[in-house]
Amino acid sequence: MERRRPLKRAPGQRGVDRPPHAHRPPRPPFDLDDAIYGIHAVEEALAAGERLRALHVAADRTKDAALRALLARAKACDLTVRFEPRAFFAALPFKAHQGVVAVTRPFPYAALDALLRTRPAQPRLFVLLDHLTDPHNVGAIVRTAECVGADALLLPDRRSAGINATVRKSAAGAAAHLPIVRVGNLGEAMRTLKAAGVWIVGADAGPEAQPLPAVDLRVDLGLVIGAEGAGLAPSIRRGCDALVGIPMRGRVASLNASVAAGVLLYEALRQRGYPAAKESDSRP
Numbered sequence: 001m002e003r004r005r006p007l008k009r010a011p012g013q014r015g016v017d018r019p020p021h022a023h024r025p026p027r028p029p030f031d032l033d034d035a036i037y038g039i040h041a042v043e044e045a046l047a048a049g050e051r052l053r054a055l056h057v058a059a060d061r062t063k064d065a066a067l068r069a070l071l072a073r074a075k076a077c078d079l080t081v082r083f084e085p086r087a088f089f090a091a092l093p094f095k096a097h098q099g100v101v102a103v104t105r106p107f108p109y110a111a112l113d114a115l116l117r118t119r120p121a122q123p124r125l126f127v128l129l130d131h132l133t134d135p136h137n138v139g140a141i142v143r144t145a146e147c148v149g150a151d152a153l154l155l156p157d158r159r160s161a162g163i164n165a166t167v168r169k170s171a172a173g174a175a176a177h178l179p180i181v182r183v184g185n186l187g188e189a190m191r192t193l194k195a196a197g198v199w200i201v202g203a204d205a206g207p208e209a210q211p212l213p214a215v216d217l218r219v220d221l222g223l224v225i226g227a228e229g230a231g232l233a234p235s236i237r238r239g240c241d242a243l244v245g246i247p248m249r250g251r252v253a254s255l256n257a258s259v260a261a262g263v264l265l266y267e268a269l270r271q272r273g274y275p276a277a278k279e280s281d282s283r284p
Contacts (some may be wrong), residue, residue, distance in 0.1 A: 034104055035165040037097040039070060044173020046073050050104055058099030059083040070100070094165060107163040110179035112189060115152050116196045125268060126193060126222040127153045128200075130186060130236050132257060133227065135161040139170020140258035141225065146174035148265045149274070154181045154189055190222065190239050198222045202232050202240035203260055205253070209245030217268035225264075228257045 036045050036052075045052060055074050061067055062083060074081050089097060127145045132138050138161045145153050161167060162182065168175050183189040190200050201215065202224040224240060226232035237243065246255060246263050255263070 032093065033162070033164040034106060035092075035094070036102045036104055036168050037092075037094045037100065037165055038169050039066060039098050039100050041169050041171075041173050042100055042102045043070055043073070045102060045104065045168075045176045046070075046077060046079075048173075048176035050176055052077075052079055053103045053105065054080045054082060056082050056084050056088065056101045056103070058089060059085055061099045064099075067100070094169070096169065107175070107180070109163075109182045110152060112152070112154065112181045112183065112192060115179060115181070116192070120151070122274070123218060123272065124198060124220045125150045125265075126198060127261065127265070128186060128190065128222055128224040129153065129155040129160065130224055130226045130232055131156060131159045131230075132225070133159065133161055134257075135164060135166035136170045137161075137228070137256070137258045138163075139167040139172075139175070141261045142167065142171040142178060142180070143174040144258070144262045144265055146171075146178040148269045150178065150265070152179040152181055154183055154186070156186045157182045157184055187235055187239050190224070190236070193222045194241070196220075200224060200239065200241045202226070202237055202243050203246070203264055204232055204237065204243040205245055205248075206231075206243070209243040212244055212246050212264070212267055215242060215244045217264075217271045221268060223261075223264055223268070225257055225261045228254075 036042050036050075042052075042055065057067065057071070071081065089099060089101070092101065094101070125148070127141065127150050129138065129141065132141075132155070138155070142153055142163075155162070163175055163180055181189075194200060198220045200222045201217070203226065224232060224236060226236070231237075232240075244264065246260060248254075254260075
């Protein structure tokens with residue numbers, strides 16, 4: 001067999017087969033799922049009393065007026081602040097970090113049994129996500145659920161986006177205020193809610209769904225949102241007490257999952273006629 005000769009290079013020419021290791025951006029010194037990025041998301045985490053481990057700020061933003069309040073709050077919380085070069089942020093996969101990344105402990109999921117032991121004065125509202133994998137959708141729903149005063153959000157621990165850095169960013173800080181439960185089996189969680197007197201309503205575009213204006217959402221309610229495209233899983237659909245559909249007048253057949261959740265949640269709020277939340281609101 002003829003041996004292949006190595007390619008000749010001109011004098012002084014360097015090989016380009018493998019880039020030097022010195023040009024590779026360093027790996028971040030923390031688990032990316034434990035990051036909170038963006039000024040507003042970090043501010044909300046501090047306001048909620050989250051126990052952050054460190055705050056990384058771009059060194060070229062030290063005199064930025066938009067960061068003064070954040071840095072002052074971090075100092076008041078005795079939080080370690082590290083000023084980083086651009087290379088530190090270049091190694092991160094987050095695009096909208098604004099030169100601000102906080103590192104927190106793994107997300108503290110709530111326990112469903114503990115939440116059901118408390119009985120608020122108003123009808124309860126739970127949001128259940130049936131295998132939504134897009135973290136932007138999950139984050140947007142977390143944000144809307146918190147805005148309408150939901151008691152908790154439930155999501156399965158498999159084939160579903162967990163509460164990671166992208167979800168926290170999309171939720172704009174709402175994940176720090178809303179109890180979030182991760183369950184092994186969503187159907188079993190639905191049965192637990194039913195045993196506690198919660199009426200389970202699934203969002204569905206099929207012919208069996210009742211039109212939204214005809215459904216009474218003033219009861220203790222568990223609202224189930226399915227994945228985009230697939231919708232509710234058959235077993236989850238069968239486990240619902242009722243199915244509700246959003247009226248569609250245009251040519252497009254469905255809404256984005258987070259938009260549909262927003263429509264349904266605000267219809268529930270409208271039906272309940274709640275006044276605006278006050279500072280004394282005792283919601284957990």
